[in-house]
Amino acid sequence: xxxxxxxxxxxxGAALLPxxxxxVGASLPIFDAHIHFSHDAAGxxxxxxxxxxxEKARLKRALVSSSGDAGTRxxxxxxxxxxxxxxxxxxxxxxxxxxxxxxxxxDFLEDRxxxxxxxxxxxxxxxASQTGKAVPRRMIELARQHNLLLHAHSDAGxxxxxxxxxxxxxxxxxxxxxxxxxxxxxxxxxxxxxxxDLAFRSEHAHGGRVEDDWRSLFAAFxxxxxxxxxxxxxxxxxxxxxxxxxxxxxxxxLPHDLAEKIAWRNGxxxxxxxxxxxx
Amino acid sequence: MARWRLGGxxxxxxxxxxLAADPAAACPRPQGWTGGxxxxxxxxxxxxxxxxAPIPVGAHFSVRFHLCGPPVGRVGVRGWMPDHRHGxxxxxxxxxxxxxxxxxxxxxxxxxxxxxxxxxRGASGREKLxxxxxxxxxxxxxxxxxxxxxxxxxxxxxxDPSNRVSGKPAAIGFGRALFFDPRLSLSGAxxxxxxxxxxxxxxxxxxxxxxxxxxxxxxxxLFNLRFNRWFGWDGAQDTLWAQNLRPLLDRxxxxxxxxxxxxxxxxDRQLSCGYRRAFxxxxxxxxxxxxxxxxxxxxxxxxxxxxxxxxxDDFRDALARGDATGMARYPAAARRxxxxxxxxxxxSFCHFGxxxxxxxxxxxxxxxxxxxxxxxxxxxxxxxxxxxSPYTLLGRFNDDAERSTAARTRYVRLRQSNFGEFRVPxxxxxxxxxxxxxAGSLETLAGVALHYSTLDEERLHAGGERILRxxxxxxxxxxxxxxxxxxxxxxxxxxxxxxxxxxxxxx
Numbered sequence: 001x002x003x004x005x006x007x008x009x010x011x012x013g014a015a016l017l018p019x020x021x022x023x024v025g026a027s028l029p030i031f032d033a034h035i036h037f038s039h040d041a042a043g044x045x046x047x048x049x050x051x052x053x054x055e056k057a058r059l060k061r062a063l064v065s066s067s068g069d070a071g072t073r074x075x076x077x078x079x080x081x082x083x084x085x086x087x088x089x090x091x092x093x094x095x096x097x098x099x100x101x102x103x104x105x106x107d108f109l110e111d112r113x114x115x116x117x118x119x120x121x122x123x124x125x126x127x128a129s130q131t132g133k134a135v136p137r138r139m140i141e142l143a144r145q146h147n148l149l150l151h152a153h154s155d156a157g158x159x160x161x162x163x164x165x166x167x168x169x170x171x172x173x174x175x176x177x178x179x180x181x182x183x184x185x186x187x188x189x190x191x192x193x194x195x196x197d198l199a200f201r202s203e204h205a206h207g208g209r210v211e212d213d214w215r216s217l218f219a220a221f222x223x224x225x226x227x228x229x230x231x232x233x234x235x236x237x238x239x240x241x242x243x244x245x246x247x248x249x250x251x252x253x254l255p256h257d258l259a260e261k262i263a264w265r266n267g268x269x270x271x272x273x274x275x276x277x278x279x
Numbered sequence: 280m281a282r283w284r285l286g287g288x289x290x291x292x293x294x295x296x297x298l299a300a301d302p303a304a305a306c307p308r309p310q311g312w313t314g315g316x317x318x319x320x321x322x323x324x325x326x327x328x329x330x331x332a333p334i335p336v337g338a339h340f341s342v343r344f345h346l347c348g349p350p351v352g353r354v355g356v357r358g359w360m361p362d363h364r365h366g367x368x369x370x371x372x373x374x375x376x377x378x379x380x381x382x383x384x385x386x387x388x389x390x391x392x393x394x395x396x397x398x399x400r401g402a403s404g405r406e407k408l409x410x411x412x413x414x415x416x417x418x419x420x421x422x423x424x425x426x427x428x429x430x431x432x433x434x435x436x437x438x439d440p441s442n443r444v445s446g447k448p449a450a451i452g453f454g455r456a457l458f459f460d461p462r463l464s465l466s467g468a469x470x471x472x473x474x475x476x477x478x479x480x481x482x483x484x485x486x487x488x489x490x491x492x493x494x495x496x497x498x499x500x501l502f503n504l505r506f507n508r509w510f511g512w513d514g515a516q517d518t519l520w521a522q523n524l525r526p527l528l529d530r531x532x533x534x535x536x537x538x539x540x541x542x543x544x545x546x547d548r549q550l551s552c553g554y555r556r557a558f559x560x561x562x563x564x565x566x567x568x569x570x571x572x573x574x575x576x577x578x579x580x581x582x583x584x585x586x587x588x589x590x591x592d593d594f595r596d597a598l599a600r601g602d603a604t605g606m607a608r609y610p611a612a613a614r615r616x617x618x619x620x621x622x623x624x625x626x627s628f629c630h631f632g633x634x635x636x637x638x639x640x641x642x643x644x645x646x647x648x649x650x651x652x653x654x655x656x657x658x659x660x661x662x663x664x665x666x667x668s669p670y671t672l673l674g675r676f677n678d679d680a681e682r683s684t685a686a687r688t689r690y691v692r693l694r695q696s697n698f699g700e701f702r703v704p705x706x707x708x709x710x711x712x713x714x715x716x717x718a719g720s721l722e723t724l725a726g727v728a729l730h731y732s733t734l735d736e737e738r739l740h741a742g743g744e745r746i747l748r749x750x751x752x753x754x755x756x757x758x759x760x761x762x763x764x765x766x767x768x769x770x771x772x773x774x775x776x777x778x779x780x781x782x783x784x785x786x
Binding site (some may be wrong): 006044045067093094096161200201202206230232233234235239242243 | 466646647648651652653654656659692693694695696698699740765
């Protein structure tokens, strides 16, 4: 469990590190765990152009999911070493709120799982009151059958619900649930197979400095935090490089080992058991 | 006449009309009537008047009416709530005397939009005359609180402490001369007034403005700038004087730069004299110092452009003092639009306060590609530019040694959500400042109402509190919203063109 004592100890440890031990993060590669190439973006620029943006941002890997699956497939075909394809249960972005009650989503997912290779399912939006519904339950079952990571934009209750249905699940908690470290920490303590991405979060760093409560969280769970851009509109593709640079800036405020883990090693470790699905 | 009790359960409404073309000419107001409303049909035209007026909610009232047209055999009177699809709980009794009559025993048992229907029958036929009652005074206590926050107007103001010539007449005159001087551009052909034309409410009417070249954004109006916290669509400037330097630095706009501007002021007799009168000394050798002073003189001038009172202000103040007669002058459609604005539309959440802006930034779901492959980062770029700029409240050009207004700059935080956010504009005189949004992508206010009515929520991030929602307004509701927005605009000509003809700075 994530206790206050452990939290404080981690915080103190980080603070005592000599400044020389702090790595400059400017050169760190980035595992971006939150990229979408949805139908509206894919209609504006080609997969090659999108890959060029990711490469220019010096991403090592990108976990990509898209509303309308064609974008993900096109990106994966263009850059199989860079792109990690994740199957999103949305045919259009407008299904974010309706998919849990739409049985045709299951047909879509089953068809796509049969026809293509994936490392994950998501990013999907699922909240505590919805975890008992048939469509998300079947989606989680499909993920179990095919050994896929689950990328969940969820509240803490839904994360608990996913693990209740499938205790061995491996879950990436999008946006760290948009909750504070005092909620994230206990969740990471409770679920050993839970990772977080910090996409669209800003609270953890300011002016290149990592805030104390987040620093403590990172130190307490050094293997469980990843970063991501979240390209939820086409325009945000032009934010990928800036986001990567901003991330490198605040990572430089952490000890090198920890910075490197958050930058890319944690993402690699999280995805490694699922890479076999791509073979 | 019954008094309207502000704090009680009484809701009053004045009858409004659905008018055909000048029906009053064919059917004059009955002798001895004051007030009342007129409704024209094919066969009959009716004047009608509630007693008491305004109509109380939850209390019985009567309606007197007078018809023009062929003889009448029978008239039925009833109330109807079209949005709820139900009528009254009471069936009024009608007494008829020729073409005049009275209906007794009506009661509106709930607030909201009520129609009054006269069902007229005679040998010539049957006709239902439907009049809108104007729910002028049926705002809930919560709506009323929100409405009252949009005033009083005008706001009190004081000089900007970061600008030592703020409010000084000599600086205002000097700033006005600078504003219209094209020599402050590299080409010598572009002045501030090229994009901010006084007879166009200080805009240019273009989606994206053209200085020396086309720029990325729409030229906003210059009214009420003195009340801003941030300046520019991206808030890259924290003072009005710094904002005035931006086009002088940007080669797409005017681009004269510090050296060119300072040389012009030093070499031109009128400008040099204007500078001396405004600042108490001749322009010095420090180009940048002179340059910043030009921004401050321009700011002194622009601070004077404050919008006047509007029909909304008259209504708002009447509401504040419980003046039913004053409130009744406000058009029914505008009242309905106002209710949407402070209620279901939640517009007043961001368009807050007397200036109708919270002074901050929002992602309103508007695409922000400038061209294929290039994006306007909005507030995200603005904060980064602010931090790089020497012309901020934290810099050496702030005339306020106490830095008393610098908290905004000191504490502003760069957030990932800033990417694609743009300044929430004030809405005073909004009917005069088309096109709308940061790049002028919406041509009309009707287009703006349609944008929020059909908002693509998927363009907005799903995390956190969802302030903006797709409103799904009906055509009539959108028209009502526009009718309200139009009442935020001053009536009659603004006379801003007079700003163009100033006196010589020095003789």
